[in-house]
Amino acid sequence: MSNVARAHRGLAFFFLAVGVIAFFLAGLGAFGEGFDAHRGSGSLLLLLSHVLLILAAVGRREAVKQSAALFGLMIVQMLLAITGEEVSSVLGGLHPVNGLLILFVAHQTAQALPLPFVGGGAGGTRTRTRAAV
């Protein structure tokens, strides 16, 4: 594994840890402590997802799809937070659900494992595994 690939893997696990902390900070916000810290963690995660995508493109090709999905989901996450405030709280309700999805994709990114909802390698891997069983 190259240095870039190792950096990508390490950063993806760091992303996962910050993601869990972001959930904790959202809980703090819901119990009256304000959402500023949660927003700060969200901005950090968006930045990290961008760096992860670049690192994957440079030196960990097998994790490019996952990194791109993670970056895309982070963009959606920010949009859900903004539109939840300004357009509809239903969109805000999807914010934590998308957060769960982000944690899952971050895990798949760190391990360079396939995404079950993306065509190609993911579906094929699962099919092969089941066929073997």
Place this chain on the structure above:
Amino acid sequence: MSTVARAHRGLAFFFLAIGVIAFFLAGLGAFGEGFDAHRVSGSLLLLLSLVLLVLAAIGRKEAVKQSAALFALMIVQMLLAVAGALHLHHSAIDADAAAALPDGLVVVYCWGPGCNGAQRGGARLAAHGRQVKEMLGGFEYYEREGWPVEVAEEAAAAPGTVRA
């Protein structure tokens, strides 16, 4: 797989679905719709986890440990949610909520970088006819100034955990 085991498996997936919905409902609450629906989903999940434990004990022995862990975690979850706090988002303060508070002056406070929860909550209470004053500096500076505070019995028994 026995009928009970199938029921356990199906109910566990149902639990998972309700869990995701509970996240959605928490999000709704955080964005101003109130947390009542989230609380109901939490109660349902607690009940489901108990049923899962019973079903596992009866007919799916290989899932008893997991079901017991799930039930224990749900208990912890409920305790974390109700540990002395009543959360009411400022947007959910309606006439009924304003009237439910004890008679007289209402003092609102918060303290933190960028926190305007007290102002928002106070404005809602005032809009519903309550007399409101804001305590600048929040509880932290009230206590630092040496003003008297009431301490809950359990907090008094554990020095260092002061609760207003």
